[in-house]
Amino acid sequence: MVFYNISENYTYMSIDTEILQRVQSSRVVEMDTIVLFITVTTYALCLLIPVLLYLYGEFRQQKVLKHKAFQLILALALNALLVGIVKYSINRPRPYTAVASVEQLASAGSPSFPSGHTACAFVVAATLCFMFKDKRLRFLVCLWAVSVAYSRLALGVHYPSDVLGAVIIGTLCAFAGQAVFTYRWNRNSL
Template identity: 45%
Template structure:
């Protein structure tokens, strides 16, 4: 039986109690994270807020039990259960982060149960541990609970996506029918012109911009052919179609992705220019729905991908590669020295 089936059975048979038990036991001993069950709880109809709160209470109480075990059973039992390395790493972690370590473990994929035991071993104040757990766990569980709720309402989301498309696409006039296709078609020429100008003025930034746009292209086309969503005009009737994109998949919007990648990148070149391009990118995004070639969610995905890719331009990738290359080289040398000894 897979986790999906187990989650379904727990929710059907035990409801919130099942979420509590899983969250409680995971916080001090059992290895399966509660997230999949919280997602399942919301997916199968339980209230996401209540699920998240119940899971947080369960995890907090379970964490306190783990704290108690760590405090009473000490180092030796911990080492048997989790290994000596985790003890040493945990000590360093606590010395560095303190209560923030509990928050980090609560909200991240770090093994929370290990942190719970270590909190008891290293005698962290119980109140601080409890507060740290709640601060870390509640946002995480709310996020996964609502993710499950969204998955459980995919049909509703799809209906909303279509409704919003029809709302935008059906409200047209003769002026916008001229303007919107033009805006939509400016993306590739404007990208080419912008790259050329920036390469002349700032070659280093221009090369980085090309790299970021190339990354965006890889991501968007990977998603396009992985998801393979048909264009609105191929499945819906009475679409006000002003551009034709053939049978190429719809999700995400390529024009929107590249427009927002360019605009976000340019914010790190010149804020004024970047803001102007951002306004242009918003019009591009709207135009793709208006001309009938994309759903609003295609455009939204393009905006997100574009902003994320554009943000990456501020990272000096070459420096990053060199930094890690030096780190790896140093690590290999140290390993060789240890072996020789």
């Protein structure tokens, strides 16, 4: 498994640790509350967005928006399944338990690789980018997803490779949700 080989390679781990230490040492301590807020609200936003999308579709009587809400829920469910399987298959320790210089600023209970928060944020961001053409919306959701990824590093709960793996998994789950939605939508419109 590619992720397993990357997470166990010593040279890569030292680069991973060095990047994490630089992120932590360059953080602005006064911003820790905001960074923690970004992390703490990630899962709530990931669940709230499809609910709001569905309710807005119901209110506007737009069936396509309700379908898009289900597309996002499908992608999030697939993401949760894959992240859980990979996390417990690799079982990588958190950086604050393996590297003495890494300061833990948030709680974390599961294994480190991949970052569940980051994967979830990238599922939502990528799916919304597929759904909507508004450049401002796309910019904002991508900025939010990158902020979530950064927060996981700054808080000392993930290595950069955890975040990178999560970006890949989350984006692939968004592509899978888009493919299923497009296939079903095209089949139903025949």
